[in-house]
Amino acid sequence: MSEQTHRERISVNHPATERVNQPGREEGVVRAGAAPVEHERPEDWGWHGETGRWGRIGAVIATLFILAYLFGNHEGRIEDLWVVAIAGLMILILLLDWRRRRNAWRAK
The missing domain is CATH 1.20.58 (Methane Monooxygenase Hydroxylase; Chain G, domain 1)
Incomplete structure (x- = not known):
């Protein structure tokens, strides 16, 4: 399946989502109106070493x-x-x- 066909299928099946470009990361799918995650630090998840x-x-x-x-x-x-x-x-x-x-x- 080509990338374009895959994108069309996602947009048809999930109209409440949109594709966004994230700096330094792969293109992501987020809910419409939501901001993509820019950076997650390990400390935010409770890991401190x-x-x-x-x-x-x-x-x-x-x-x-x-x-x-x-x-x-x-x-x-x-x-x-x-x-x-x-x-x-x-x-x-x-x-x-x-x-x-x-x-x-x-x-x-």
Whole structure:
């Protein structure tokens, strides 16, 4: 389907919308009379960067909970390998994060 045919189909099926050119973005379809979104900052949606200290504390607690699965009423040892591997991966990620923050210009 050609671009022109597609545009005609949209305008026929949705008369309450119009196409607008947005600087630095693709052409958008907005409601008639509404302004297109110029720029959305991540902070407007609640994202402010890293999880910080509480995220790292949560990761340590989650790792301890994973390791708690080693103690139980199971008899096989294959699942223990998986539990230790996952906990080891989580510890490795925490150590890499600690090293990155220690060597960063602006550590959080």
